[in-house]
Amino acid sequence: xxxxxxxxxxxxxxxxxxxxxxxxxxxxxxxxxxxxxxxxxxxxxxxxxxxxxxxxxxxxxxxxxxxxxxxxxxxxxxxxxxxxxxxxxxxxxxxxxxxxxxxxxxxxxxxxxxxxxxxxxxxxxxxxxxxxxxxxxxxxxxxxxxxxxxxxxxxxxxxxxxxxxxxxxxxxxxxxxxxxxxxxxxxxxxxxxxxxxxxxxxxxxxxxxxxxxxxxxxxxxxxxxxxxxxxxxxxxxxx
Numbered sequence: 161x162x163x164x165x166x167x168x169x170x171x172x173x174x175x176x177x178x179x180x181x182x183x184x185x186x187x188x189x190x191x192x193x194x195x196x197x198x199x200x201x202x203x204x205x206x207x208x209x210x211x212x213x214x215x216x217x218x219x220x221x222x223x224x225x226x227x228x229x230x231x232x233x234x235x236x237x238x239x240x241x242x243x244x245x246x247x248x249x250x251x252x253x254x255x256x257x258x259x260x261x262x263x264x265x266x267x268x269x270x271x272x273x274x275x276x277x278x279x280x281x282x283x284x285x286x287x288x289x290x291x292x293x294x295x296x297x298x299x300x301x302x303x304x305x306x307x308x309x310x311x312x313x314x315x316x317x318x319x320x321x322x323x324x325x326x327x328x329x330x331x332x333x334x335x336x337x338x339x340x341x342x343x344x345x346x347x348x349x350x351x352x353x354x355x356x357x358x359x360x361x362x363x364x365x366x367x368x369x370x371x372x373x374x375x376x377x378x379x380x381x382x383x384x385x386x387x388x389x390x391x392x393x394x395x396x397x398x399x
Contacts, residue, residue, distance in 0.1 A: 185213045189238045190230035191257050198227050199331055215354050235259050242268060243285035243398055246277035247370035249286040250394045258386035267384055275377040289358040292319060293337030294353040295330040297344055310347060316340045327352060358398060361394030371397050
């Protein structure tokens with residue numbers, strides 16, 4: 161499954177992380193700590209949250225301060241996942257962490273009205289997505305076939321390897337994600353970016369007006385402190 165648009169979005173360096181994104185990462189860490197404690201290795205939610213924070217440029221010292229601060233914080237954080245059908249049937253999944261569920265739902269309903277979308281039944285949208293580990297590494301003078309051989313020989317559950325002039329994009333099943341990262345580091349690959357994410361199995365095309373509606377919806381969600389991230393299955397377009 162070719163994913164050149166993903167490489168184009170990541171390119172050759174980590175994206176700058178905004179203050180808003182840092183706040184959201186801190187909230188995700190806090191939620192993970194409340195779920196399963198402060199041990200990164202024994203708490204899978206925290207392990208994923210820390211991995212993402214490191215990929216976005218946070219230092220381990222900052223992450224540890226967030227973890228210990230979260231342990232003492234008594235604020236209740238609720239986790240939400242909303243599935244949505246938007247213009248032309250585009251599937252959208254919104255993940256939220258909030259201390260005020262009514263505020264989150266009220267805001268989301270406002271965004272939906274402008275999107276001309278509607279909430280969907282559980283799993284009616286998720287069924288069209290697959291959880292994958294995505295790892296971007298510098299080519300390091302490797303050929304694609306050599307990289308695939310390295311991964312397969314170490315029992316990595318590989319889905320695909322794509323590339324541009326400087327980077328490989330490795331897609332794999334999420335259960336191989338951390339194993340693959342360690343293997344790549346041992347073989348002196350420089351990891352540019354990495355994340356466990358939901359990837360669409362099928363995509364849909366939007367016309368210019370529908371693209372504008374979805375862009376505005378995504379921007380509103382990005383600015384909302386209660387919304388962690390959003391995935392959708394619209395084909396990429398040029399702004």
